[in-house]
Amino acid sequence: MARPKEYDRETVLSEAMNVFWATGYFGTNMNQLIKATRLNPGSLYGAFGSKDALFFAALDHYGKMSIESVQSMLYCHDSPVESIRAWIRMVASEVTDKDNHGCFLVNTAIELSGRSHEIQERVNTYLEEIGRMLATRLEDARGVGEISNDKDPEAVASFILCTIWGLRVLGETSPSEAKVVAISNQLIALLGK
Amino acid sequence: MARPKEYDRETVLSEAMNVFWATGYFGTNMNQLIKATRLNPGSLYGAFGSKDALFFAALDHYGKMSIESVQSMLYCHDSPVESIRAWIRMVASEVTDKDNHGCFLVNTAIELSGRSHEIQERVNTYLEEIGRMLATRLEDARGVGEISNDKDPEAVASFILCTIWGLRVLGETSPSEAKVVAISNQLIALLGK
DNA sequence: GACATTATTGAATATATAGTCAATAATTAT
DNA sequence: ATAATTATTGACTATATATTCAATAATGTC
Numbered sequence: 490m491a492r493p494k495e496y497d498r499e500t501v502l503s504e505a506m507n508v509f510w511a512t513g514y515f516g517t518n519m520n521q522l523i524k525a526t527r528l529n530p531g532s533l534y535g536a537f538g539s540k541d542a543l544f545f546a547a548l549d550h551y552g553k554m555s556i557e558s559v560q561s562m563l564y565c566h567d568s569p570v571e572s573i574r575a576w577i578r579m580v581a582s583e584v585t586d587k588d589n590h591g592c593f594l595v596n597t598a599i600e601l602s603g604r605s606h607e608i609q610e611r612v613n614t615y616l617e618e619i620g621r622m623l624a625t626r627l628e629d630a631r632g633v634g635e636i637s638n639d640k641d642p643e644a645v646a647s648f649i650l651c652t653i654w655g656l657r658v659l660g661e662t663s664p665s666e667a668k669v670v671a672i673s674n675q676l677i678a679l680l681g682k
Numbered sequence: 683m684a685r686p687k688e689y690d691r692e693t694v695l696s697e698a699m700n701v702f703w704a705t706g707y708f709g710t711n712m713n714q715l716i717k718a719t720r721l722n723p724g725s726l727y728g729a730f731g732s733k734d735a736l737f738f739a740a741l742d743h744y745g746k747m748s749i750e751s752v753q754s755m756l757y758c759h760d761s762p763v764e765s766i767r768a769w770i771r772m773v774a775s776e777v778t779d780k781d782n783h784g785c786f787l788v789n790t791a792i793e794l795s796g797r798s799h800e801i802q803e804r805v806n807t808y809l810e811e812i813g814r815m816l817a818t819r820l821e822d823a824r825g826v827g828e829i830s831n832d833k834d835p836e837a838v839a840s841f842i843l844c845t846i847w848g849l850r851v852l853g854e855t856s857p858s859e860a861k862v863v864a865i866s867n868q869l870i871a872l873l874g875k
Numbered sequence: 876g877a878c879a880t881t882a883t884t885g886a887a888t889a890t891a892t893a894g895t896c897a898a899t900a901a902t903t904a905t
Numbered sequence: 906a907t908a909a910t911t912a913t914t915g916a917c918t919a920t921a922t923a924t925t926c927a928a929t930a931a932t933g934t935c
Contacts, residue, residue, distance in 0.1 A: 491881035492931040515708035529884050595851050599792050602854040613855050644864040651865050655848030658788050661795035662806045671837040672844050684911035685901040722914050
């Protein structure tokens with residue numbers, strides 16, 4: 490009954506997301522997005538409405554992927570603590586990777602939180618969800634005696650998450666692997682035994 | 683022998699720095715800088731040459747102020763550990779302050795490290811200097827027996843600095859004071875006894 | 876095959892933005 | 906005073922950027 494779309498919305502979103510992730514909202518212009526998505530302006534605007542809306546959709550896409558990815562790491566072993574360790578090591582390996590652009594949520598928090606309440610709230614939603622997931626897994630760890638009972642899962646989760654954000658910042662400084670390993674080992678050591 | 687400047691370079695730099703600090707390089711336009719500095723385009727360009735150069739000068743200004751400020755905190759008590767604690771508490775209080783824009787070095791690392799090697803190197807220079815200052819103070823702490831001999835000052839300094847950067851990110855999320863306090867207390871606890 | 880509907884194309888547009896410049900003004904030296 | 910030098914002013918410019926739109930194309934329905 491009408492001409493069908495030639496593009497796949499998820500694919501386009503993913504391509505736009507990669508550009509925004511690498512260069513931020515203000516550091517990205519529509520020409521880059523038009524090239525990356527291989528859509529013409531009309532199609533891109535037809536699909537998303539504006540640069541703002543496209544950014545928002547890309548951020549959402551990243552947030553959802555991020556939640557899934559963290560969830561899969563947090564349950565990659567039967568042992569909660571072993572899973573958390575694996576997640577931290579995964580982040581550490583991303584941080585040493587020159588081609589990685591850190592965490593899009595963290596980047597966006599820094600670029601746009603002070604300017605857009607709507608963006609800030611969305612970023613917070615995802616970051617808090619990750620915090621809750623980690624806290625839940627730390628409760629599991631306490632339940633099976635992998636961490637001591639005097640540790641507050643919520644507080645420890647906040648601390649670990651905070652240090653992971655610090656690692657994301659560190660990733661922008663071309664850090665030596667030794668430094669990244671030293672930091673992540675200290676973080677892992679907090680978990681115990 | 684010539685018309686004297688009506689502005690004070692340091693003052694202008696400080697005003698420009700505040701704008702870039704709050705809204706980043708790409709999030710700031712020349713009109714904002716012209717308003718904030720109360721210089722006309724000609725004067726501003728006469729003084730700094732370009733938006734790029736002005737940003738670089740503002741970043742440098744921040745870096746130098748930052749070094750001085752951290753140095754003064756690290757030696758605000760005779761006790762090295764007590765001084766480090768005071769610094770962490772200072773950062774924590776900035777993080778809970780709604781009007782604070784985090785650390786300009788951290789913000790710039792995230793916005794521009796992937797785009798300009800020159801900027802990345804300058805940011806790294808300042809961040810590394812702060813790391814060395816902290817490591818030196820941790821050596822002092824070890825010397826006077828405030829921290830145990832099996833702790834590596836350099837590694838611990840990296841870890842503390844990393845978590846402070848994470849606190850800067852946290853500051854963009856309108857965090858509860860309770861969360862900031864919980865995290866900074868855990869960080870402080872690492873130093874202790 | 877004509878029609879209705881939606882997608883695609885890419886040139887065009889309005890605005891924002893970084894940067895320039897000629898005229899003018901303030902100072903010091905002679 | 907006059908000249909030499911540098912600072913200030915703010916209108917102007919060239920370019921970049923987000924966005925629009927009229928023409929065209931592809932589908933399903935009658």
